[in-house]
Amino acid sequence: xxxxxxxxxVVDYNVKVRVKSDQSGVDxxxxxMSMNPFDEIAVEEATRLKEKGAATEIIAVSCGxxxxxxxxxxxxxxxxxxxxxxxxxxELQPLAVAxxxxxxxxxxxxxxxxxxKQAIDDDANQTGQMLAALLGWxxxxxxxxxxxxxxxxxxxxxxxxxxxxxxxxLPAIVTTDLRLNxxxxxxxxxxxxxxxxxxxxxxxQDLGVDVTPRLKTLKVTEPSARSAGVxxxxxxxxxxxxxxEAKVV
Amino acid sequence: xxxxxxxxxxxxQLKAATHNVVAAAAKIGGDIHVLVAGANAAAVAQHAAKIAxxxxxxxxxxxxxxxxxxxxxxxxxxxxxxxxxxILFAATASGKNVSPRVAARLDVAQISEIQSxxxxxxxxxxxxxxNAVATVQSADPTKVITVRTTGFDAAPEGGSxxxxxxxxxxxxxxxxxVGREVAKSDRPELxxxxxxxxxxxxxxxxxxxxxLDPLADKLGAALGASRAAVDAGYAPNDWQVGQxxxxxxxxxxxxxxxxxxxxxxxxxxxxxxxVAVNKDAEAPIFGVADYGLVADLFTAVPELxxxx
Numbered sequence: 001x002x003x004x005x006x007x008x009x010v011v012d013y014n015v016k017v018r019v020k021s022d023q024s025g026v027d028x029x030x031x032x033m034s035m036n037p038f039d040e041i042a043v044e045e046a047t048r049l050k051e052k053g054a055a056t057e058i059i060a061v062s063c064g065x066x067x068x069x070x071x072x073x074x075x076x077x078x079x080x081x082x083x084x085x086x087x088x089x090x091e092l093q094p095l096a097v098a099x100x101x102x103x104x105x106x107x108x109x110x111x112x113x114x115x116x117k118q119a120i121d122d123d124a125n126q127t128g129q130m131l132a133a134l135l136g137w138x139x140x141x142x143x144x145x146x147x148x149x150x151x152x153x154x155x156x157x158x159x160x161x162x163x164x165x166x167x168x169x170l171p172a173i174v175t176t177d178l179r180l181n182x183x184x185x186x187x188x189x190x191x192x193x194x195x196x197x198x199x200x201x202x203x204x205q206d207l208g209v210d211v212t213p214r215l216k217t218l219k220v221t222e223p224s225a226r227s228a229g230v231x232x233x234x235x236x237x238x239x240x241x242x243x244x245e246a247k248v249v
Numbered sequence: 250x251x252x253x254x255x256x257x258x259x260x261x262q263l264k265a266a267t268h269n270v271v272a273a274a275a276k277i278g279g280d281i282h283v284l285v286a287g288a289n290a291a292a293v294a295q296h297a298a299k300i301a302x303x304x305x306x307x308x309x310x311x312x313x314x315x316x317x318x319x320x321x322x323x324x325x326x327x328x329x330x331x332x333x334x335x336i337l338f339a340a341t342a343s344g345k346n347v348s349p350r351v352a353a354r355l356d357v358a359q360i361s362e363i364q365s366x367x368x369x370x371x372x373x374x375x376x377x378x379x380n381a382v383a384t385v386q387s388a389d390p391t392k393v394i395t396v397r398t399t400g401f402d403a404a405p406e407g408g409s410x411x412x413x414x415x416x417x418x419x420x421x422x423x424x425x426x427v428g429r430e431v432a433k434s435d436r437p438e439l440x441x442x443x444x445x446x447x448x449x450x451x452x453x454x455x456x457x458x459x460x461l462d463p464l465a466d467k468l469g470a471a472l473g474a475s476r477a478a479v480d481a482g483y484a485p486n487d488w489q490v491g492q493x494x495x496x497x498x499x500x501x502x503x504x505x506x507x508x509x510x511x512x513x514x515x516x517x518x519x520x521x522x523x524v525a526v527n528k529d530a531e532a533p534i535f536g537v538a539d540y541g542l543v544a545d546l547f548t549a550v551p552e553l554x555x556x557x
Contacts, residue, residue, distance in 0.1 A: 129349035138423035159342040162431035214358035218384040229539035235552040248501040
C-alpha cells in the first residue's frame with residue numbers, strides 16, 4: 001500500500017526568531033530552514049513501515065515556495081520514494097493545505113497519510129484533522145505507536161493524563177507525536193540517491209484549489225518580556241522570599 | 250451572537266478547562282451554550298449548568314459519544330453548528346483532536362490556541378513557540394476556535410442554566426475505541442494546577458525523579474517535566490510542559506534541573522512566580538525565574554522540603 005507524507009519547510013528548531021520592526025511578521029530572511037520536526041518523525045515512520053514490508057511506496061508532498069524542494073529531498077533521503085511539490089508563493093494556511101492534499105490523495109490513492117501533529121512555526125495543529133474531515137476518513141492524532149493489520153491501523157495516542165488506543169479502518173490519517181520514533185540521520189549516499197528520485201511540481205491552480213488565506217494577520221508583536229528576578233544565596237533565603245515576598249507558600 | 254462551548258469531560262466529571270473556555274466566550278460576548286457530548290453524562294451537564302454566564306446546556310448522550318472519538322463528536326457539533334456564530338473548544342488533547350474536523354467541514358479557518366479576545370472576530374495567539382504573538386482576524390461566518398486555557402481566568406460557579414437533551418448524532422463507524430491507560434494520581438491535574446514542580450535532564454534518572462515527590466506533596470503540586478527528561482525516560486509523556494506539550498500558568502512553578510530551552514519556556518513563562526534550581530549559573534531558565542538558586546538539586550530539594 002501507498003503511504004503519503006506531507007512535509008513542511010519551517011524555520012529551524014534551534015533558531016530564535018525575531019519579530020520585524022514593522023510588525024508585519026517574523027524575519028525569516030537568511031534564517032536556517034529545515035523540515036518540521038514532527039514531519040521528520042512522519043517520514044521516518046513511513047520508512048519503517050516500508051522496511052517492514054507493510055508499505056510499498058512513500059510519496060512525500062510539500063506545499064509552498066520553490067525551496068520546499070530541499071525539504072522534499074530530505075524526505076527522500078530518509079526514505080520517501082518520490083516527491084510532489086505544490087508550488088506557490090501565497091501564504092498557505094492549514095485549510096488550504098488540507099484541500100491541496102485532498103486532491104493529491106484522491107489522485108494517488110494512499111491507504112495511509114502520516115502527518116506531523118503541528119508545525120513549529122504557526123503552531124496550528126490542524127492540517128491532519130482537516131484532511132481527515134475533508135476526505136471523510138478516520139483519524140488518530142498525537143500517535144506514539146502505529147501498527148498495521150488487515151485493513152486496519154491500531155494506533156496508541158498521547159492524550160491528557162495518559163495513553164489511548166484506537167483501531168481505525170483504512171484508509172486513515174495519523175498525526176505524529178514526539179515519542180513515535182527517533183528519526184535516523186540521513187547519510188551522504190542516501191542524500192546522493194535522493195537527488196535522482198522523481199520530483200514533480202504542480203500548482204494550486206492545476207489542482208483546482210483556491211488557497212486564498214482566510215485569516216488575516218493584522219500584526220505580529222514580541223511577547224511581553226519576563227524579566228529575570230534575583231538569585232538567592234541558599235534554600236533558607238529562597239523559602240523566605242516565597243513566604244514573605246511572593247507569598248505563594 | 251450565540252456561542253457554543255464544547256465541554257471537556259470524562260462522562261463523570263466536568264474538566265476545569267471548560268470554565269476557562271466559558272470565560273473566553275464571555276469576552277466575545279453573546280448567548281453562551283455548552284454542549285456535553287458523552288454517555289451517561291447527566292451529572293456533567295448539571296455541573297456545566299452551574300457555570301456563571303452559561304444560559305443553556307445541551308446534552309447529547311449515546312454510546313458512540315462515550316469515548317470522545319473525533320469522528321463522532323465532530324458530527325455532533327456539526328449537527329448543532331448552524332445556530333452559532335462561534336464554536337469554542339479547549340486547546341487540550343481532545344479539543345485539538347476534534348475542532349479542525351468541525352472547521353474543515355464548515356469550510357472555515359480554525360483559530361488555534363487564542364490567548365486573548367480583542368473583539369468578536371479578532372484574537373491574539375502565540376506562534377513560534379511563544380516567541381511572537383500574532384493578532385489575527387477572521388472574516389468567516391462561523392469562528393471555530395481553540396482556547397489556551399491559561400489565557401483566561403476560570404468562569405466562576407453560580408449559574409443556573411437549563412439542561413436540554415438533543416438528538417445524538419449517529420456513529421460514523423470509522424474508528425473504534427480499544428482502551429485507555431490513564432495514570433492514577435492523587436495530585437492535581439497538571440494543566441490546571443496552582444503549583445507545578447517540574448524536573449529536567451538534571452534529574453539524571455527516573456529513580457532520581459522521585460525526590461520531587463515529597464516536594465510536590467508539601468506544595469500540593471502537580472508534577473511536570475521538560476522534554477529532555479521525558480525523552481530520556483525519566484518521566485511519563487503527559488508530564489511534558491512546553492510548546493508541544495502542556496501549557497501551564499500556575500501561581501508557582503518550580504523548575505528543578507531544567508536548563509530552559511525556548512520550547513520549555515513557551516509552556517510555563519506565564520506562571521505567576523517561577524523558581525529555578527540549577528547548578529549551572531548560566532542556564533537560560535534563570536533569565537525568566539523570579540527566584541533562582543544556583544545549587545546541586547540533590548541537596549537543595551531535600552533541604553527545601555524540610556524548610557517549607
